[in-house]
Amino acid sequence: MAELVRRLDPDEIRQLIRLVPQLHEKPQVVTEKDEEADELVLWVREQMAQYATESRPMRDDDPFLGGITVGAYFALPGAERERIWGELYAQAIESAAEREVQSDAIVTLAR
Structure with missing residues (x-):
């Protein structure tokens, strides 16, 4: 995905930001350990792991x-x-x- 985004021209980047406004926002830093967030991160990693062997960057x-x-x-x-x-x-x-x-x-x- 990162490779595709790097290839976008300025107009396409602006269009992507209009479609996904969170890309324009400053990331929030979490300073406290959140057990629920940790569990969610583990769950996402498990879900993504099943595709790791099947997929590769384009x-x-x-x-x-x-x-x-x-x-x-x-x-x-x-x-x-x-x-x-x-x-x-x-x-x-x-x-x-x-x-x-x-x-x-x-x-x-x-x-």
Whole structure:
């Protein structure tokens, strides 16, 4: 992830910060030992450990979006990268199944 973020141009970084405002905030330093936080950290590490052997950082020659490699994608101008995302997004939206609902239905997103 860090490698991908390093490759972002200034406009993309601003867009990422708009999407994840916590990136712009100053990190808070915890000075006291919190047992609950320690347990949570251990749990997260356990959850992540199962993927450690299956995953690795992306490399320039890895397949990526639009049938090109990671390196080729990030070498493209920003407008071309945006065009690729737009096409893939449109394809995903168009392939999504439509469902009939009543006009007063309340829709919630599955998590």
